[in-house]
Amino acid sequence: MDTPEPQWRTSTFSGGSGNSCVEVAFLPDAVAVRDTKDRTRSPQRHSPAAWRAFLAAVRDGRFRPPTPSRTNLS
Numbered sequence: 001m002d003t004p005e006p007q008w009r010t011s012t013f014s015g016g017s018g019n020s021c022v023e024v025a026f027l028p029d030a031v032a033v034r035d036t037k038d039r040t041r042s043p044q045r046h047s048p049a050a051w052r053a054f055l056a057a058v059r060d061g062r063f064r065p066p067t068p069s070r071t072n073l074s
Contacts, residue, residue, distance in 0.1 A: 006032055 006025030025032040025043070031051040034043035046054070057063065 008034070010036065 006027060008023040008025045010023050011021045021036055023034050023036055023039075025034075027045075030045040031048060032043040032045050035041065
């Protein structure tokens with residue numbers, strides 16, 4: 001039995017060219033992520049639980065750059 005090709009989804013935040021972001025494909029047993037600048041490289045594979053944890057961290061703002069404190073402002 002042939003394995004179907006992954007259906008890659010591009011982020012809606014990628015802009016018009018679509019070559020400066022990542023793409024995601026939902027597989028039966030994993031979530032695959034690849035860089036749009038080099039689609040020839042093997043994608044990263046993550047468990048569904050790890051992907052959910054990553055999305056929760058993004059939504060929670062854990063990857064935002066730190067905000068300068070008021071004491072560091074000029």
